[in-house]
Amino acid sequence: MQAIVADTTPLNYLALIQAADILPNLYRRVLIPPAVKAELAHANTPAIVRAWILQPPQWVEVVSLKLPVDSALAHLDAGEREAIYPLRPNSQPSFC
Numbered sequence: 650m651q652a653i654v655a656d657t658t659p660l661n662y663l664a665l666i667q668a669a670d671i672l673p674n675l676y677r678r679v680l681i682p683p684a685v686k687a688e689l690a691h692a693n694t695p696a697i698v699r700a701w702i703l704q705p706p707q708w709v710e711v712v713s714l715k716l717p718v719d720s721a722l723a724h725l726d727a728g729e730r731e732a733i734y735p736l737r738p739n740s741q742p743s744f745c
Contacts, residue, residue, distance in 0.1 A: 652678040657688040657728040664689075664701040673708040680712045682731030 653676045660681070663669040672679050688694070689702035705711075714731055722730045 656732040664698045684727035684731040
């Protein structure tokens with residue numbers, strides 16, 4: 650099993666329907682950039698999702714970007730911009 654990099658939307662809906670625990674059965678780890686964590690913890694996010702990300706499972710890891718985000722991606726939300734950039738040197742995660 651390998652790690653994946655997740656954007657906000659899939660984690661939001663899996664947490665909302667209380668099905669996020671399916672992820673460690675499919676992937677070793679779920680990597681998220683800081684912007685994804687911030688979006689999941691935002692005040693307008695449903696309370697169940699905020700509670701989930703404020704005490705994330707051990708298989709969720711917030712990982713900083715290794716490169717600055719390309720300005721050509723400015724039309725995307727922050728979580729999307731960060732999720733499509735490599736998060737760590739020598740890692741080859743899948744993308745969700």
